[in-house]
Amino acid sequence: MQDLFVAVDAVEREGEERITTSLRKGLLELCVLALLARRDHYGLELADDLVARGLTASEGSLYPLLARLRDAGAVETRWESRDGSRPRRYYAITPTGRTQLAASTRVWRQTSAQVDELLEES
């Protein structure tokens, strides 16, 4: 009987992880743009911030996203040395990225409000 509870628990946890992963994946772009809108970040700093907030489980998944955002003109990259330290690769949001962030934020607020309302009804 105890084995059955363990198995059910494992299935539930697995399902929860899958849902979390797919929800996070869709939202990662919005989160990255929001962090970059505050200030420029270098890659590891950005990855650590997202992991610490529980917004991504894999820091490696950040780089394909950053490459896509750069190709879309939403993010730009530069090498910069701060306080005499070794140069690091910094990411900055562009005006196009800010426009995209504003649009994504609007959509997120509307959608999340509608989802909340739906969940409360059920």
Place this chain on the structure above:
Amino acid sequence: MHDPTSSPSRSAADARALEAHLRALRIELADLPEHRREEVVDDVRAHVVDAAESGRPLPQVLAGLTAPAAFRSELGLPPRGDGSPLVAARVLQASAAVVALVTAALTLYGHVLSSVPWQAGTGQGQAHDLPAGLASGSVVAVAPAVVAVLAAALLVVPRGFAAGPGRSLRPAAHAVSWVCAVALTAATLVDLGGSGWWWFPAALLAWAAVVVPRRLRRAPSTRGTAVRRWLRAAVVLLPVGLWTGAVLVSQGLNPLEGGRSALHLAVVAALVVVGVLVGLGSRAGHVALAAAGALVMVLAVVEMGMLVLAVWWSGGVWLLLGLVGLVDSTARSRRSSTPGTPATA
């Protein structure tokens, strides 16, 4: 470009592991424009160096990265093929063009010989003695080769014409191969009673340039691949067996006593070895078969003896089978070294 890997704290083994990952990433994104590809490589390199410098073990950092093939997929690029259909189309199309050029030269030569008046060779014949129909006949003789050379040039020279995303074969390149195959087939059929049959090997190679890349795009069956290999081997071994059998019947058990030279026996032995290697799927065996085919075609032209057309065809068939086997075995080895692509037997 700044190179952040130059930190003295990193060990040589770490540097090698990082470079191996970046090399795999570069290969996976090979069809991206260079500046975009290098931006991605710089992103990943900077992340790894920063993470390693913060004290994380490099194997752990590398394990946390998106695998190169998944990276490609995340960028919205189509899955990268192994490039075998593209290579096959280029090799076979170029071979068809070379054989077509030789055929055109032979056809033209034969056309001129048959058109020169009886004074030829006596010093009395003049250019204006040639019949007026020769010029148009020359155009007909050369036109299929021009089509074949243009097709090969289009497939091989401009990098972007034949190669699509993920090293695929573009439909336009495939259409060019079709046009060439139809042109060379028409050249064969138009003058079947005359020089038409000389075009047959070039036409076969052109059709192979249409069919083989399509076959390589599909997942191959192990059984089908092995059957094709041993059928190719049979085409090499069958004439050898027939010849040896004929000699044994007519000359007894010792062919050397019948006046057959040691060179003939050496050729037979070499062909048996080539046949077995072809059956086993050896690349060297297929290269040898293609080379033997080309040599036989050259000998047919140089000797111009009896059954010259049969010898020309035999060489053409061997060249065709050698090249097809070669692109097949190349595809097999590429697939076995490219994760996620189906391997042949």
